[in-house]
Amino acid sequence: MKLIIAIIQPHRLESVKAALSEVEVFRLTIMDCQGFGRQGGKAELFKADEFLANLRRKVQLQIAVNEEFVEPTIAAITKGGRSGEEGEIGDGKIFVLPLDECIRIRTGERGPEAI
Secondary structure, eight states: OEEEEEEEEEHHHHHHHHHHTTTTTTOOOOEEEEEEEETTEEEEEEEEEEEEOOOOEEOOOOEEEEEHHHHHHHHHHHHHHHOOOOOOOSSSEEEEEEEOBBOOOOOOGGGGGGO
């Protein structure tokens, strides 16, 4: 089992969800977040003063999958999250972490069956 964490641009969320549905990944958690990286900040105005807002709004997806869904999930997120053919700075990141245990609260099931 793996936990896939993806940070994507908010406007790409619907295309990522559609791509995940195509590979039969329907369960995910979505959180609003902020961060910065190579994309850098942008100048904004507040009460006529300009300042650099270096935190950019992003969306974080958390998806628990069994081993056979890892690569299709990564491919779907990449397909839905990439801007254009080549992509652009700020399109996001995908992290794949080991998932030691999963427990379904309702039934007490454990492991791959609980996902």
